[in-house]
Amino acid sequence: MSASDEVVTVDARRLLCPMPVIRVQNEVKKSPPGTRIRAICTDPGALSDIPAWARINGHKIIATESLDDEHIITLEVGEA
Amino acid sequence: MTKQYKAAALISGGLDSMLAARAIQEQGIYVEGLNFFTGFCVEGHTHAIRKKDQNRPKRNNALWVAEQLGMKLHFVDVIEEYKEVLFNPKHGYGAHLNPCLDCKIFMVEKALEWIKENEFDFIITGEVIGQRPKSQRKETMPVIARESGAGGLLLRPLCAKNLPATIPEQEGWIDREALFDFSGRTRKPQMALAERYGFTEYAQPAGGCCFLTDAQYSVKLTDLWKSRGSKAYELDDIMLLKVGRHLRPKPEFKVIISREEGEGKFLQGYKNQYVSLKTTSHAGPLALLDGQLEPGDLELAARMVARYSQGRNAEQVELEVREKDGTTRTLSVTPLPPSEIQKGWLL
Numbered sequence: 001m002s003a004s005d006e007v008v009t010v011d012a013r014r015l016l017c018p019m020p021v022i023r024v025q026n027e028v029k030k031s032p033p034g035t036r037i038r039a040i041c042t043d044p045g046a047l048s049d050i051p052a053w054a055r056i057n058g059h060k061i062i063a064t065e066s067l068d069d070e071h072i073i074t075l076e077v078g079e080a
Numbered sequence: 081m082t083k084q085y086k087a088a089a090l091i092s093g094g095l096d097s098m099l100a101a102r103a104i105q106e107q108g109i110y111v112e113g114l115n116f117f118t119g120f121c122v123e124g125h126t127h128a129i130r131k132k133d134q135n136r137p138k139r140n141n142a143l144w145v146a147e148q149l150g151m152k153l154h155f156v157d158v159i160e161e162y163k164e165v166l167f168n169p170k171h172g173y174g175a176h177l178n179p180c181l182d183c184k185i186f187m188v189e190k191a192l193e194w195i196k197e198n199e200f201d202f203i204i205t206g207e208v209i210g211q212r213p214k215s216q217r218k219e220t221m222p223v224i225a226r227e228s229g230a231g232g233l234l235l236r237p238l239c240a241k242n243l244p245a246t247i248p249e250q251e252g253w254i255d256r257e258a259l260f261d262f263s264g265r266t267r268k269p270q271m272a273l274a275e276r277y278g279f280t281e282y283a284q285p286a287g288g289c290c291f292l293t294d295a296q297y298s299v300k301l302t303d304l305w306k307s308r309g310s311k312a313y314e315l316d317d318i319m320l321l322k323v324g325r326h327l328r329p330k331p332e333f334k335v336i337i338s339r340e341e342g343e344g345k346f347l348q349g350y351k352n353q354y355v356s357l358k359t360t361s362h363a364g365p366l367a368l369l370d371g372q373l374e375p376g377d378l379e380l381a382a383r384m385v386a387r388y389s390q391g392r393n394a395e396q397v398e399l400e401v402r403e404k405d406g407t408t409r410t411l412s413v414t415p416l417p418p419s420e421i422q423k424g425w426l427l
Binding site: 013016017018019021022025026042045048049052055056057069 | 115117121139140142143144146147150151152153154155157315319345349
């Protein structure tokens with residue numbers, strides 16, 4: 001299975017920013033390029049913070065969606 | 081081939097650190113940002129919780145600054161290590177529980193660890209002599225450099241000309257003459273430099289970026305330590321101190337009462353860690369009970385919660401009591417008259 005087939009889930013519910021970003025950052029650090037990481041958050045701030053963090057650090061946002069009070073952001077780890 | 085020197089900038093999200101980082105980028109240095117998260121950082125937390133603030137733009141200023149400067153930003157989780165700084169600050173506290181000087185020393189020390197691990201050459205901060213009464217004074221600048229261990233690897237671009245030359249200046253990695261000599265509390269030089277760099281938008285100084293500089297928050301944290309008999313806390317504890325009304329009618333327990341819907345939702349996330357109360361006969365807040373309850377205390381807490389509900393003038397208000405294991409029961413109480421809520425209960 002290639003790295004891009006894997007989806008790692010980060011449960012960042014109840015955490016306030018920047019903790020969801022920190023959780024994602026920690027997961028990215030141990031993941032090879034191409035890995036997909038799906039962060040589940042309840043802080044709506046994560047909808048802007050995680051994409052901003054991904055943009056400046058060279059990762060790609062694949063999708064963002066909000067369901068009731070949960071926000072799901074999926075990114076693909078870029079080259080270091 | 082000329083070496084590409086690299087600097088790590090402490091980025092708070094404010095204007096000074098933004099200017100300092102840009103000033104060094106202008107000299108051809110590669111800069112990445114570091115932002116330390118202690119758990120007490122103000123950055124948008126209560127705005128994220130409160131419903132009335134839900135439509136306000138949410139932006140982490142450190143991330144925003146990094147994006148404007150086109151640099152990477154690394155968050156560093158220092159929640160656990162920061163406890164020692166807060167419990168035993170060598171240089172004492174500021175007006176409240178803010179150990180500003182020890183905090184700065186700690187962050188520069190962590191930045192030094194980071195540049196060693198990541199093969200960067202020096203550290204920059206947005207400090208300005210005289211800008212802050214506790215941590216940014218002429219006398220404290222060398223203390224921070226010395227006690228952090230950074231020494232000459234710590235460069236403050238905005239006031240460098242008022243300080244002895246650091247290693248990057250001595251070694252010619254950067255041009256000292258192109259640095260600045262800002263000092264004092266005036267913001268005019270920063271505003272002028274921002275204009276020169278074309279920064280039309282930046283976070284305004286808002287009296288500190290840390291809850292520990294807040295009088296009311298410090299009272300609540302002191303109360304938490306006193307009630308537990310020790311200076312201990314977990315991240316959830318210090319987050320909860322930012323939310324709701326905190327009332328302590330007895331030394332053994334306190335009631336955390338949401339002030340609006342957003343806070344109620346946030347507190348609901350803790351219902352498996354605390355006994356909770358919610359009015360059912362009338363619209364009203366959600367409350368968490370923290371501590372050991374004696375017989376009669378639950379009724380007192382329920383009467384307090386009823387007081388903050390739409391049924392405050394009703395003869396009886398019904399509440400659902402939810403235990404940590406999810407079992408529930410109904411309680412019917414008379415709302416506590418305002419005159420019986422003692423002034424000292426509110427933290």
